[in-house]
Amino acid sequence: MAMRELEAKLTVPDEGAFRALASLTRIGSVRVSWRGCRLQQDTYADTRSLRLLRAGYACRLRHVGHRAFATLKGLGGAAGCLHEREEFEEEVDNPSVGALLRMGEPPGSMVRWLAGDEQVVPLFTLVTLRRLATGSHGPHHCFDVMLDRARFFGPGGEMTLLEVELESVDGDRALLEAAASELRREYGLEASGLSKFERGLRWAGLAPGPLPRTGRGKATD
Known part of the structure; x- marks a missing residue:
């Protein structure tokens, strides 16, 4: 399913x-109104030459509870x-590259087309404990x-990030x-110009310089 996402991302300075x-x-x-916590695991995937990234996309495989989702997101500044971006997301049987590539519709079909004759492989994994609330x-x-x-x-090891979206x-x-401005004033938060994907690329030493952008997208997570 294609959609557009609009969110504010802020880094949290300390515990x-x-x-x-x-x-x-x-x-x-x-x-x-807080409504609980969930643990989610995200694996970002691309070809070894980063064909998806160079075309302006990020591919994420998410496992949360007993469900799995494959997502392809446009990049942007x-x-x-x-952050505003377009994304294609569908539920899959399991959060694996194989399940993604077996899909007949986006995002699987788009990933196959972007990857061409190169193998799609995992780049890095992100495990997040997420507290959820409704703003009314x-x-x-x-x-x-x-x-x-x-x-x-x-x-290269592990890195921890504290963030609110x-x-x-x-x-x-x-x-x-x-x-977002209220939170920055009250809690000393900073605007996050990087998505978790972009942070992960830099941390893993995979970022190939300035990231390409697609359409009206303004970052990915």
């Missing part, structure tokens, strides 16, 4: 700020803390709050920007 964010009840005029303005559900403790795993439900860019 104290992370704990404070976990007990949020309001962001300005928006009520925050963030505007401050705001009166009775209106305006965005989702995701507080992440993410650990990157690859040949506000993902728009209603497409209200101004409200999303205002909420």
Whole structure:
């Protein structure tokens, strides 16, 4: 299924700020209602020569609970803390490259076309403990709050990232920007111009310089 995603991404400076964010009840005029945690594992894949990346895409295989999803996302440059991108996502039997490539529809068909005659292989894995909340303005559900403790795993070892994301439900860019600004003022957060994919590439030493961009996309996660 093709969709567009609009979200604000902010890095959390330390454990104290992370704990404070976990007990949020309001962001300005928006009520925050926590609804639990989930553990998710993401594996990013490409060819060894990074054909998907060079075409402006990132491929993610996600395992969460008893479900698995394959996603292909367009890359782009963030505007401050705001990231907007197109993505193609479908549920699959298991979060493997084989399951992805057996798909008859996007994203599998697009990955096969972009990869050509090269083998698609895993690049690195990211395990995230995600706390989820609903942001509401009166009775209106305006965005989702995701507080992440993410650990990157690859040949070079491990890296931990603390991050909060506000993902728009209603497409209200101004409200999303205002909420992000409030969090930055109150908790010392910083705008994240990099997606988890881009951070992982740099950490693993795989980023080939400036990343290509596709369409109106403004980063990927």
